[in-house]
Amino acid sequence: MDWTIFTTAILKEEQMMNETTIQNKTETKTGWEDKIQRFIWFLQDKFKTIQNPGTESGVFRAMVLKEVSDHIRSWRVIILIGIIVLTSVGSLYTALSGISDAAKPGSSEDAFFFLKLFTLSDGSLPSYFVFIGFLGPLLGISLGFDAVNSEHSRGTLSRMLAQPIPRDYVINAKFVAALLVISVLFFMLSFLVIGAGLIALGIPPTPEEFLRIIFFTLLSIVYVALWLNLSVYFSVRFKQPATSALAGIAVWLFFTVFYPLIVNIVTKVLAPSQYAPVRTQYLFEKFKFAIMQVMPNELFSQATSTLLMPSVRNLGPLTMEQVQGAIPGPLPPGQSLLLVWPQLTGLIALTILCFILTYITFMRREIRSR
Numbered sequence: 001m002d003w004t005i006f007t008t009a010i011l012k013e014e015q016m017m018n019e020t021t022i023q024n025k026t027e028t029k030t031g032w033e034d035k036i037q038r039f040i041w042f043l044q045d046k047f048k049t050i051q052n053p054g055t056e057s058g059v060f061r062a063m064v065l066k067e068v069s070d071h072i073r074s075w076r077v078i079i080l081i082g083i084i085v086l087t088s089v090g091s092l093y094t095a096l097s098g099i100s101d102a103a104k105p106g107s108s109e110d111a112f113f114f115l116k117l118f119t120l121s122d123g124s125l126p127s128y129f130v131f132i133g134f135l136g137p138l139l140g141i142s143l144g145f146d147a148v149n150s151e152h153s154r155g156t157l158s159r160m161l162a163q164p165i166p167r168d169y170v171i172n173a174k175f176v177a178a179l180l181v182i183s184v185l186f187f188m189l190s191f192l193v194i195g196a197g198l199i200a201l202g203i204p205p206t207p208e209e210f211l212r213i214i215f216f217t218l219l220s221i222v223y224v225a226l227w228l229n230l231s232v233y234f235s236v237r238f239k240q241p242a243t244s245a246l247a248g249i250a251v252w253l254f255f256t257v258f259y260p261l262i263v264n265i266v267t268k269v270l271a272p273s274q275y276a277p278v279r280t281q282y283l284f285e286k287f288k289f290a291i292m293q294v295m296p297n298e299l300f301s302q303a304t305s306t307l308l309m310p311s312v313r314n315l316g317p318l319t320m321e322q323v324q325g326a327i328p329g330p331l332p333p334g335q336s337l338l339l340v341w342p343q344l345t346g347l348i349a350l351t352i353l354c355f356i357l358t359y360i361t362f363m364r365r366e367i368r369s370r
Contacts, residue, residue: 060169067177071143080142081185084135088189091128095120096200112330114205115212117197118308128193129304132186132220133297134256139185140227141248143178146241147232148362153239171362175232175355182224190217211333216307222347223300227252229354236362255295263291289315299347303340310336315343 071077095117121127126134148171151157161167190213198204205213230251234244267288272280292298306312310330331339 059165060173063165063169063173064177064180067174068180071177071181076142077139077181080135080139084131084139084185085189087125087131087135088128088192091121091125091131092117092193092196094122094125095127096196097122112206112209112212112310114194114197114201114203114209115308115310117193118213118216119305129216129308132189133223133300133304136220136224137227137252137297139182140178140224141231141245141252143181144174144228144231145235145245145248147174147178148235149239149244150235150241153241167363168359171232171236171359175229175358178228178232179221179225182228183221186217186220186224190214208333212307212310212336215333215337216304219300219303219307219344219347222344222351223296226296226347226351226354229351229358233354233358233361236358236365255297259295263288266291293343293346296347296350299343303343303347306336306340307333312336313339315339 118128121130125131148157151160157170160170194205194210194213227248231244231248234247235241238244238247267284270284270287272284302315306315310332313329313331337344
């Protein structure tokens with residue numbers, strides 16, 4: 001009798017424990033379902049807020065879309081984008097025509113055959129990344145040189161600021177809209193090169209090659225955004241669009257043409273004798289390399305050549321001790337990014353600095369109706 005009572009009590013206790021466990025699992029599942037449902041409702045509410053033109057987010061979105069439509073319908077931007085597309089197609093054609101001769105049996109670069117579409121040239125036209133480095137600043141300047149002063153001269157800027165919207169929405173919307181146009185264009189060109197390579201070569205890019213192409217595209221966007229911010233700053237600083245356009249082109253020409261000439265003259269004057277100690281020659285080469293880092297186009301060229309050519313293992317002068325024992329071979333994408341990290345951070349810092357100057361100048365500017 002006692003054993004029967006004891007067994008019955010154990011079975012009841014086990015049944016109660018099972019019911020408690022099932023209830024806890026149901027509550028936990030219900031709790032997670034409630035959290036997921038609340039998160040979905042939160043996202044839907046935010047999306048409706050952004051779509052609603054009456055909210056601040058909706059106003060900013062409408063301003064960005066308006067600026068994007070202005071850029072797309074501008075003949076100036078359409079012509080320049082057409083030039084960039086045509087030159088990119090021309091450089092792609094020269095790369096495809098000479099890619100069979102560039103393949104070297106047993107070379108370490110055969111594993112990155114697809115990247116040659118961006119770096120190869122037969123001499124008649126520059127390579128793809130050289131064209132981007134040359135024409136990209138012109139695109140940034142053309143998108144921003146009349147961003148503010150043209151609206152101020154037409155009298156639309158004062159009407160816009162008379163509306164109940166934050167003042168910084170105006171300058172932020174212009175920058176975001178131009179950046180969207182640049183990003184779509186460069187990703188379209190990169191995917192165009194990838195698609196042409198797939199059709200012509202019949203082989204897809206490896207994951208490492210695709211990752212390097214994406215890094216190169218993002219770096220190109222940052223580089224053009226630097227010139228975009230500089231041109232928008234000139235647009236805020238000067239009243240006439242022609243003056244701001246000339247200022248932007250003058251800065252671009254200075255760093256592209258005149259600054260290398262100045263550096264060449266200075267280095268010829270300060271160059272040590274060929275009989276100077278090795279340490280002196282090494283320090284002079286480091287000084288020459290350092291003053292070249294002032295040029296944004298030089299930073300972009302070094303970063304892109306390293307990302308698109310995995311065989312590049314160093315930038316700048318090296319000593320004999322550093323060269324001895326080095327094993328030649330391609331670098332992985334992470335090591336290439338570490339190698340160009342100073343150039344990348346320099347371009348990003350210059351872009352942010354130009355945007356801060358533009359923002360502060362615009363927020364402090366007195367704008368009156370005509």
